[in-house]
Amino acid sequence: MGDLASFRRPSPRSSARTGARERQPAPAKAAESSSWRDAARGLGMVLLVAPLAVFTAVLLVDGAPEVRASAEVPQAAAPPQVVQASFGPCIGGERHTCVVDGDTIWLNDQKIRIADIDAPEIYSPDCPAERALGLRATERLTQWLNAAPFEVHPNPDGRDEDTYGRKLRVLARSGTSAVAVLEAEGLATRWGGRGREWC
Structure with a gap:
């Protein structure tokens, strides 16, 4: 009978305790989901700021369109x-x-x-x-x-x-x-x- 005791079904109370112990990692999943949301927000900011940075760099290198247009105005012919x-x-x-x-x-x-x-x-x-x-x-x-x-x-x-x-x-x-x-x-x-x- 001693051997049969080792094969007894666990009692509902012990199962509840075991389930509680098994559900403990849930906060880690919540933290992982939160970190993904933070990463997504960061990526969104990068996608928003990057085009502005590129546009600013182009203006600094090439100059504003009005400046380029004024440089292309033909000069008056030399006087005779x-x-x-x-x-x-x-x-x-x-x-x-x-x-x-x-x-x-x-x-x-x-x-x-x-x-x-x-x-x-x-x-x-x-x-x-x-x-x-x-x-x-x-x-x-x-x-x-x-x-x-x-x-x-x-x-x-x-x-x-x-x-x-x-x-x-x-x-x-x-x-x-x-x-x-x-x-x-x-x-x-x-x-x-x-x-x-x-x-």
């Missing part, structure tokens, strides 16, 4: 060069400030092809009439250059030099270009990409 000099015909090898023909000059040791003008040739004319007209155009351009200060403007199409290395410039005074004066007197024409037939 105002010239007052004494011009004569280009003779001999030394050419500093002189007139070659009706559309080419030297100015301060720089050869300039007047960009918007086409005048008759005097050095390689197609006929005597072209040379005679070219000499008149050269004389008239010299008079215009010496009459008063004039402006030297950049070439409107953006090219700085022609195929011969001459600087391409527009000469004007009080808003009127030199070509307008010579054209009105029949001594030149506006450059249109091809020389005019003068014969």
